[in-house]
Amino acid sequence: MGADIGVTGLAVMGANLARNFARNGYTVALHNRSVARTDSLVNTYGHEGQFVRTESLAELVEALDRPRRVLIMVKAGAPVDAVIEDLVPLLDEGDIIIDAGNSFYEETRRREEALRQKGLHFVGVGVSGGEEGALWGPSIMPGGSRESYQTLGPMLESIAADYHGEPCCAWVGTDGAGHYVKMVHNGIEYADMQVIGEAYDLMRSLAGLEPQEQAGVFREWNSTALASYLIEITSEVLDQEDELTGRPLVDVIVDAAGQKGTGRWTAISGLEVGSPVTTIAESVFARSISSQRSVREVTSQVFEAGINEAVTAEELYASGDARQDFVEDIRKALYASKLVSYAQGFDMLSAAGQEFGWDLNMRTIASLWRAGCIIRADLLDTIMRAYDAPAADQPRNLLLAPEFTEALAECLPSWRRVVAAAATYGVPAPVFSSALAYYDSLRAERLPAALTQGLRDYFGAHTYQRIDKPGTFHIRWSEDRTEAEV
Structure with missing residues (x-):
């Protein structure tokens, strides 16, 4: 043998x-x-x-x-x-x-x-x-x-x-389907870690919660819909004390995040297959800017926050019910942003399946991530339910699955408050913000892309289509400005 x-x-x-x-x-x-x-x-x-x-x-x-x-x-x-x-x-x-x-x-x-x-x-x-x-x-x-x-x-x-x-x-x-699915897994992982980091930063910068206090918050969150491996280990990392200094470990770690390329590959492939994986791309860019420490050391001394409010963020959120309410808002914003990152990942898988001729089964893929991997989370059972229906009846975007739609509606007011607070008080929250912009773009009846097409037609004769009749059109901008069908 x-x-x-x-x-x-x-x-x-x-x-x-x-x-x-x-x-x-x-x-x-x-x-x-x-x-x-x-x-x-x-x-x-x-x-x-x-x-x-x-x-x-x-x-x-x-x-x-x-x-x-x-x-x-x-x-x-x-x-x-x-x-x-x-x-x-x-x-x-x-x-x-x-x-x-x-x-x-x-x-x-x-x-x-x-x-x-x-x-x-x-x-x-x-x-x-x-x-x-x-x-x-x-x-x-x-x-x-x-x-x-x-x-x-x-x-x-x-x-x-x-x-x-x-x-x-x-x-x-x-x-290459196996490595592609793993690549998207890693892209979602990038976004997942970034939104967790943004939640941590907002709770510390605005609500005044120190790392060990936040460890308890994340443990509580791990018994909610946010339950996942990454939320679990976040509480462990935030609870860790540095042996040398006695300070929280997170305070002595250099704030420059590394990467091995899979997140970058996901963002690039998203562009190539026409899938807007904005949360994943923003998480890659967030790591990139974190690594520009020498530039940040200079700009942190030069750039002003531009905050003129009479009440500071710490005064607003550091005590009483306001603080507790803000932390709950962050939890909901984190969950909503997480839903968006998973939805974008599965949208990208669907687009790649069409591009490369792969018959990808989204329910099966979600099932593979329920244990053993870094993004394992209770949420994956919800995703599997969304894909239980026959292919023709499955949601065109995961956010249209009833459980997701209901969750987003419940989280939306908190999500908007958190993004607004981050912008108001100068705390970077690129994935929170990008996820919300993606949601708002999906729900918009009209987007400014109409003007984009008009501009493209003006300077490059790239043509446009009309909403009221079929065909492709061009304005004779340098002549009599009449419309011609091309």
């Missing part, structure tokens, strides 16, 4: 996935460029299951049962191509190469097509949950061919997170 699956690339994520397979009864062949890392894994965790130590890709392939399944867990980009190039001559028709890293979906599509021509299956797999998820059960989003999932799927489902008896793993679509 050979090994059931091979794993090459044994850094933390690769090693944890290999251990997860082994603990679930699979024999796992191991390979790493540094044999010492392979030996370390076997020596430390060999008791967890059956491992086969190999020193080369040729040995790895030789150790596998057919069809061979080789999981690559190396840095995205050129390193993935390099491993594939070395593997291909060693494999036979019907074998499967799995890329479980954060690869760009277009690269996955390219690789899948190239390997399909060689008779090999290439499966781009989105894996969410970080190091702990990889070890104990991540959310898994596989793409590739249906045929490859028949043999690979049961293995992935066995190591995935479990949500009330259901694995958080399912085939999502062909070629």
Whole structure:
């Protein structure tokens, strides 16, 4: 009997996935460029299951049962191509190469097509949950061919997170669909963290709540419709005291947020498929401006807030019922903005499905995110209910689902008050504001795009359409200014 699956690339994520397979009864062949890392894994965790130590890709392939399944867990980009190039001559028709890293979906599509021509299956797999998820059960989003999932799927489902008896793993679509869905997951994650940060900032800057006080607020919020992994761990981070200074940990962390590219990819792809993922884009920009610390150090001393109100924000919100009411307003604004970010993510998935020919099942995708991943939240059950109806009856935008529409109506007055307070007192809240603008744009009967089209026709003869009759038209601006149908 050979090994059931091979794993090459044994850094933390690769090693944890290999251990997860082994603990679930699979024999796992191991390979790493540094044999010492392979030996370390076997020596430390060999008791967890059956491992086969190999020193080369040729040995790895030789150790596998057919069809061979080789999981690559190396840095995205050129390193993935390099491993594939070395593997291909060693494999036979019907074998499967799995890329479980954060690869760009277009690269996955390219690789899948190239390997399909060689008779090999290439499966781009989105894996969410970080190091702990990889070890104990991540959310898994596989793409590739249906045929490859028949043999690979049961293995992935066995190591995935479990949500009330259901694995958080399912085939999502062909070629790059798996990595695309994971990319959108990460985009929503960016927006989710940013709105949580904005809520924290508003409560501290305007209501005067210190981090440890806010930890209690977030714990309370985690028993409401906001219940989620990110809300839960926010309370933990805000409650943490720095050992060196005794100050709240959040106060000694440099306020410059990093990124690995998936949020940026989501924003760019949203533009490419014509889906307005404004909350995700704003969250990416918020990280970018946070990283411009040297500029902010100068401008913070130069720019004025421009606040002339007789009553300061601290006086208005720091005590009594006003403070409690404002915190509740923030909770509702946070929930409403969160709904918008999820709605935008699913709208983008729908647009991408049409663009790339993927038959994406939105209910299934929502189900994959209920456990194991970073954006796991009670809200996903609500999203699944919205997509329970036949495809023809599903909401064109998630915000039109009755539960979402009702929630937004209930949150709207608070949402507007929070955005107004942020603008009035100079506290940046780009995603709160952008989410509200998206909502208002969707509900508007007329948008100023009519003027935009008129301007485009004036300077570039880009034409326009009329509301009262079909056709495409142009004004002879430089002549007699009469209208011509073109």
